[in-house]
Amino acid sequence: MAADTKTEANGRPAHAGRPGRPTPVGHARERGDRRLGYALVTPVIVLLLLITAYPLIYNIWNSFHFDNLSFGGLPHNFVGWKNYTTMFKSSEWVSALERTLVFTVVTVVFDMVVGLGLALMMHRPFRGRGFLRAAILVPWAVPTVVSAMLWKTMFDPSAGFVDYILAAFHPAWSSIAWLGANVWRSWIAIFIADSWKNIPFVAIILLAGLQVIPNDIYEAAKIDGASWWQSFTRVTLPMLRPALSVALIFRTLQALLVFDVIYIMTRGGPGNSTETLSFLNYQTFIVNTDFGAGGAQSLVLVVLALAVSFVYVRAFRPQVS
């Protein structure tokens, strides 16, 4: 207090931008504005930090400690890298990783190829194109929980649509149990449900990409004598690069983190043959309440997703020519 009074007594303004005084220069005023801006966003920043940074950091902390609710009375000892080494050594995690990677590659390739085909088709003028474009969005607009439930019902061995169709072809194909009864059939059902939902997403993104390619480039190619295939590989694909990269990044990350369709349709079964990394993580975290091991699993998953995005972003960086 004494120091403040002294400063005032010295005749120097304690606060440059005080109200009521003429603002000397625009500079100080600007600074005042900036301060107000900071003050206004502070509560939001604090809130965001509390609900995002805090859990993330807490999760990192957890992953290096023993924290399992089934042993809630035990102290949360520091265990070093143990949660990570146990995970890398567990056959369950390694198989889940393999399954997730295979699922990602297969679905992403399939979705991209079929999605591109659909986009090329919808790009051509024909009657009912507007209706088709709107209709194709429907599967994407349905929440995965709903669409997975829908497909689970469709694959029901006694009441399902799939059973009905197959039985119509051949009586021996009726009453086939798809989910939980056989590893391959379970995967096929999951794959169909997943693609049904995600192909439209790829198609719409690529369609938007196709629409911004100027028509005169195609005309120029035609004049130069390019075949359909040549104009597709030399014009369409390179010009579609930005759209392709967006679709690819989104689809890959979604496939890598796939959870809901598995949770609804098979719960990882039969056995744990359809368990993906995210499902295993849910199982460890929520069902087994092992926050140490679950934390380690989720962080590895985050690192994996970041690594994939990084590779993609590098690969699809706009080339400066």
Added chain:
Amino acid sequence: MSSSRPVRWRAVGVTLTAAALATGAAACSSGSSSSVAGNAKQTITFAESGLGTEGAQTQAAINAFEKANPNITVKVQVLSSDSTTYLSQLEHNFIAGSSTPDVFESDVTYPAKFAQAGWVLSLKQFNPDMSQFFPTEVAAGTFNGQQYAMPWFDNPEGLFYRTDLIKTPPKTPAEVVSDAQAAMKADKSLKEGIAFEADKYEGAITSFLTLDAPFGGKLDPANVNTPGNVAALKWLHDAIYVSKIAPQAVTGWQEGQVQAQFSSGYTPFAINYPFVEAQPAAAAVKGHIGYIPFPAGPGGTPGSALGGEMLAINAKTAHADAAWKLIQYLTSPPVETARAIAVGDPPSLPSAYTPALYSKAPYFQDVKTLNTYAAPRPVNPNYLKVSSDLQTLFSSVYASSSPNAAAAAFAAGAASVKSDAAATPGS
């Protein structure tokens, strides 16, 4: 102009943030440890999952309790009816060290875990008389020799059969197969010979337990790979792949689907819980429902599996005496009988199976018999992990059509059950 008051604004921001943090901190430390005598005026919180008629019945019992104990007010906290969510809601309170709920409903598989964590009060101080309850559910609430939870109601899983199709109930597991085959041959409206839960969920464990003892098996996580357990699981596997009395679709069935098959008249046998009795059924099924323990094979005893709910007290409560009074009231014979009549929850006390109950719902005579056989699931603090291992084990066995693949899946599953059940973590 507002923009010319930066300093004051910042002060406001800081104050608001500090206030928010302080409120949060206060909310986190609401635990209290002083205890209130049972006869003092107080309010206790009771957490339960009951909805609809079950919830209404609990509320009616609590109203009567409050009338009998005017000094105690009971606040009912209805948590999720989904068991996984219910468990995590309870655990959030415990981890935060909250003194509420003072008393709560607990599945039969939770007490060991809660006791190990130090979240529930040992009931030793109240000297409970456990001899009046069915011993199987008492065992589910016991951990390291101490009682932590009181049996509230007892749901034994057993074998349902159609009395019109199966004239004399089967005496052995082999007879179940032959009876099912005969019934399927005689009645073409049947879709299968037996329905049971084989989906990958907790019910796969109880349906297995129902016929484990009949083969002389015992579900001890430390030693799953025993001849008895193998024989029991082989019977279920054979039902799908050898005798084919069960469709492969059972691998996707939970108790709801099993009940639907039975109530619709599609199957002469079903392994399920007593709730089937109270469900609307097809005309052919109505009045033709038999309910027995799964018949014993050589060297076995009749089989049933224990499901049900218990009542326990929060270790941090300040109202232990009042909470105990509420538990005593809810588990007294007339209150349990009333609950059974109103909503069909089978009493945990043999003495609550009264002629009045039988006259309202005769099937409770069968339920009482089954309760004397009901085998509890393994009592283990790491039960959630053990359970998911077991679910994986059963699910992979049921999905392996060849006996060799099934045996390999069984051996692998038994090994992971053993290691997780013996886990001594924390080092």
